[in-house]
Amino acid sequence: MSAVETQHVARDLMDQLPVLQVAIPLIAAPLIVFIGNRKLAWAIAFAASAAAFVIACTLLWQVIDGSVISYHIGGWAPPLGIEYRIDALSAMILMLISGIGTIVLPYAYASVAAEIPKKQHTLFYALFMLCLTGLLGMVATGDAFNIFVFLEISSLSTYVLVAMGAHKDPRALTAAYDYLIMGTIGATFFVIGLGMLYMATGTLNLADLAERIADQGINRTVRAGFAFVVVGMGLKVAMYPLHHWLPNAYTFAPSAVTTFLAATATKAAIYVMLRFLFSVFSPGFHFEDWTLYLIFIPFSLLAMFAASFVAVFQTNLKRMLAFSSIAQIGYMLLGIAMLNATGLSAAVVHMVNHGISKAALFMGVGAMVMYSGSAFFDDLKGLGRKMPITGAVMVAGGLSLIGVPGTAGFISKWMLVQAAFENGWWIIAIAIMLSSLLAVIYVWRMFEVLYLTAPSDDCTATDPPLPMLVPMLILAGACIWFGFDTELTLGSARVAAEGLLAGSAGMMH
Amino acid sequence: MMHHHLILRVVTKMLVGTIILFAFYVQFHGDFSPGGGFQAGVIMAVAFILYGIVFGLNKAEEVFPPWLVHKLAAFGVLVYAGTGVVSLLLGYNFLDYNAFNPGHPSHGQHWGIFAVELGVGITVTGVMVAIYYAFAGRPPPINDEDW
Amino acid sequence: MERLLDWTFVVGHMNYWLFIVLMMTGLFIVVARGNLVKKIIGLNIFQAAVFMLYISIGKVTGGTAPIYPVDMQGHMQVDPSIIYSNPLPHVLILTAIVVGIATTSLALALTIRIREAYDTIEEDDILKIERHMAAEDNKEHGAAMGGRA
Numbered sequence: 157m158s159a160v161e162t163q164h165v166a167r168d169l170m171d172q173l174p175v176l177q178v179a180i181p182l183i184a185a186p187l188i189v190f191i192g193n194r195k196l197a198w199a200i201a202f203a204a205s206a207a208a209f210v211i212a213c214t215l216l217w218q219v220i221d222g223s224v225i226s227y228h229i230g231g232w233a234p235p236l237g238i239e240y241r242i243d244a245l246s247a248m249i250l251m252l253i254s255g256i257g258t259i260v261l262p263y264a265y266a267s268v269a270a271e272i273p274k275k276q277h278t279l280f281y282a283l284f285m286l287c288l289t290g291l292l293g294m295v296a297t298g299d300a301f302n303i304f305v306f307l308e309i310s311s312l313s314t315y316v317l318v319a320m321g322a323h324k325d326p327r328a329l330t331a332a333y334d335y336l337i338m339g340t341i342g343a344t345f346f347v348i349g350l351g352m353l354y355m356a357t358g359t360l361n362l363a364d365l366a367e368r369i370a371d372q373g374i375n376r377t378v379r380a381g382f383a384f385v386v387v388g389m390g391l392k393v394a395m396y397p398l399h400h401w402l403p404n405a406y407t408f409a410p411s412a413v414t415t416f417l418a419a420t421a422t423k424a425a426i427y428v429m430l431r432f433l434f435s436v437f438s439p440g441f442h443f444e445d446w447t448l449y450l451i452f453i454p455f456s457l458l459a460m461f462a463a464s465f466v467a468v469f470q471t472n473l474k475r476m477l478a479f480s481s482i483a484q485i486g487y488m489l490l491g492i493a494m495l496n497a498t499g500l501s502a503a504v505v506h507m508v509n510h511g512i513s514k515a516a517l518f519m520g521v522g523a524m525v526m527y528s529g530s531a532f533f534d535d536l537k538g539l540g541r542k543m544p545i546t547g548a549v550m551v552a553g554g555l556s557l558i559g560v561p562g563t564a565g566f567i568s569k570w571m572l573v574q575a576a577f578e579n580g581w582w583i584i585a586i587a588i589m590l591s592s593l594l595a596v597i598y599v600w601r602m603f604e605v606l607y608l609t610a611p612s613d614d615c616t617a618t619d620p621p622l623p624m625l626v627p628m629l630i631l632a633g634a635c636i637w638f639g640f641d642t643e644l645t646l647g648s649a650r651v652a653a654e655g656l657l658a659g660s661a662g663m664m665h
Numbered sequence: 666m667m668h669h670h671l672i673l674r675v676v677t678k679m680l681v682g683t684i685i686l687f688a689f690y691v692q693f694h695g696d697f698s699p700g701g702g703f704q705a706g707v708i709m710a711v712a713f714i715l716y717g718i719v720f721g722l723n724k725a726e727e728v729f730p731p732w733l734v735h736k737l738a739a740f741g742v743l744v745y746a747g748t749g750v751v752s753l754l755l756g757y758n759f760l761d762y763n764a765f766n767p768g769h770p771s772h773g774q775h776w777g778i779f780a781v782e783l784g785v786g787i788t789v790t791g792v793m794v795a796i797y798y799a800f801a802g803r804p805p806p807i808n809d810e811d812w
Numbered sequence: 813m814e815r816l817l818d819w820t821f822v823v824g825h826m827n828y829w830l831f832i833v834l835m836m837t838g839l840f841i842v843v844a845r846g847n848l849v850k851k852i853i854g855l856n857i858f859q860a861a862v863f864m865l866y867i868s869i870g871k872v873t874g875g876t877a878p879i880y881p882v883d884m885q886g887h888m889q890v891d892p893s894i895i896y897s898n899p900l901p902h903v904l905i906l907t908a909i910v911v912g913i914a915t916t917s918l919a920l921a922l923t924i925r926i927r928e929a930y931d932t933i934e935e936d937d938i939l940k941i942e943r944h945m946a947a948e949d950n951k952e953h954g955a956a957m958g959g960r961a
Binding site: 301304305308312315316319322326327329330332333336337340341343344347348351354355360471472530532533534535 | 835839842848851855858859862865866869901904907908911914915918919922923925926929930938942945949950952953
Binding site: 167168172175176179182183185186187188189190192227228229230231282 | 736
């Protein structure tokens with residue numbers, strides 16, 4: 157403080173974007189509770205997440221050329237102060253998270269009114285904002301401990317959001333409890349890992365961490381820290397053997413929450429994992445090669461087959477989609493484990509594409525559940541015919557989930573197969589295609605129930621009101637759009653992957 | 666319950682004020698001695714919780730109504746974030762306390778931390794009391810065989 | 813000849829040994845106990861172990877409390893010969909403790925709600941009830957698919 161003060165340059169709005177990204181939803185949450193008006197709560201939440209989305213788009217536009225924005229919280233320069241770092245990868249994930257948040261909210265208005273008692277609506281929107289804050293913060297920050305704090309902000313609000321499904325089914329409570337225990341163990345593992353990295357390097361800034369690990373080489377403490385971080389984040393990602401919390405949480409949470417979580421929560425965790433795997437530890441770190449080859453590849457293959465296989469036998473559509481999410485996370489981790497630019501781009505693109513497709517599907521299910529009362533297949537019979545637009549949205553989402561050419565899902569799977577060929581891994585390329593066949597089976601089951609069975613005679617279901625339809629249509633449109641126009645997704649993913657593969661050099665100031 | 670525990674009630678009445686005073690001391694003297702918003706908030710909440718334990722939840726809710734508790738918890742966060750926003754509006758980085766007194770940055774830091782800690786203190790008080798109300802307000806149905 | 817057991821190493825790292833013991837105790841309780849409240853206690857022990865790890869990291873041999881003395885004019889008197897303990901891990905863990913409180917109270921709140929819904933907080937009983945619910949769902953919604961609802 158007493159040192160020479162450099163002349164202060166006043167900052168304008170554009171300079172403040174990285175922090176506003178996180179601060180706007182953060183302010184919206186207490187504001188909603190403070191005002192305590194139900195209608196206003198929704199309006200504030202929507203305005204905040206729309207603002208976050210606009211900011212994320214602006215940020216992506218600024219960093220699409222591969223540059224990095226560094227923002228110093230409180231004016232304290234890193235590595236001492238907390239730094240927010242935006243590069244192509246984080247801007248892309250920020251855009252996904254805030255975009256899905258903005259799209260889910262209009263849908264949530266009707267969906268929440270149907271599923272949650274009125275008294276809790278303001279709290280719901282406040283928690284939704286907190287969850288958004290946490291997820292955005294995890295991605296925007298460049299400080300390892302800050303990641304933990306935001307991780308816990310998002311997790312704690314997620315537990316409550318999941319538990320809000322208890323008004324329909326008490327199993328939401330045990331699902332939330334399980335998620336809480338697992339999530340806390342995961343987050344605590346992450347903190348232990350950070351502690352060990354701090355012991356070895358004496359810093360918590362990601363860029364500084366990368367530099368110092370590169371300088372002083374690897375020792376046992378760093379390795380143990382690496383293992384703890386990967387396992388802790390693996391729990392949050394729902395990496396295959398650590399996925400136990402996911403199916404119940406997705407099945408019993410309110411529809412709007414499931415939609416939001418399925419599209420964003422695991423993606424933010426994967427982002428953190430990517431940061432640690434590629435930016436903090438350089439890919440050349442031989443311990444990491446082994447981790448990727450011996451742990452990521454077998455487990456992601458297992459996820460692709462086992463979770464898809466389980467999904468085929470589900471009787472509840474929401475649960476089926478939850479298992480499909482676990483399988484899709486397998487694809488992303490497989491792309492990461494390929495350790496080449498194409499594989500990484502595939503993983504990043506798949507994060508976005510899968511987020512969009514899953515959100516469309518869960519929204520469709522939610523709209524149907526509003527009429528049928530449950531997501532069991534025999535309650536959804538013929539609803540695709542009764543609710544033509546909702547049905548069409550689910551078809552688009554389902555096709556994208558399989559990876560049919562002309563949909564977003566095709567692009568990412570195609571990239572993934574290409575990456576496998578690049579490495580000469582024929583067997584894995586074939587495995588990707590075979591597991592896609594399993595996806596065909598479970599998506600077909602959905603189509604069969606929705607279209608090929610007769611609806612019950614007294615079925616009065618019609619398409620949901622416009623505020624729910626428009627978000628669904630936007631997402632379905634995005635599923636198709638990103639299947640043809642890959643400029644935005646693939647283009648930014650390529651830049652992001654290059655940044656990641658540059659390793660710790662990509663983190664230098 | 667109200668007519669028993671005379672000593673407890675008298676001692677509590679004496680203690681509550683002292684505890685609140687101590688909370689303010691920890692809050693505002695936090696710049697010069699160990700302390701700050703978290704500790705002060707918890708100590709402040711303890712005063713209300715003690716009052717609630719001895720005189721009953723209803724009495725405590727009369728003194729510190731639940732709606733106020735929730736608003737305060739939200740208000741504290743707003744104070745914290747508001748400090749950041751003010752520094753933004755002054756053309757500085759988020760939570761850059763130098764903004765509050767550019768001519769004398771260390772005073773600016775002082776004021777900034779003061780505002781932020783105040784926000785933390787208010788929120789922690791609100792949240793701690795809210796947690797107590799939430800748990801105490803849900804008496805579990807204890808059956809005879811549960812004992 | 814190298815000694816089999818380096819006592820200065822063992823005793824000097826007492827905090828870390830205790831950290832491992834506490835952490836494993838907590839984790840074991842979380843996994844092995846069926847009572848939801850006991851699981852939460854286990855989780856707390858587990859987290860407390862991590863707090864201890866961080867606090868141990870901050871200790872510098874011979875270090876004192878990291879507070880700079882202030883003279884009458886309010887200027888800090890920085891004496892480079894004094895060794896201070898590292899305050900950063902302590903500050904970090906303060907945050908983690910607050911997160912721990914939030915987690916614990918949320919978990920307890922969930923437990924209360926679970927007790928109200930299931931009338932028990934024993935995992936075995938809850939699982940029994942849930943299996944029953946799943947079986948009912950299956951009966952109603954087509955167990956022929958072979959899936960667990």
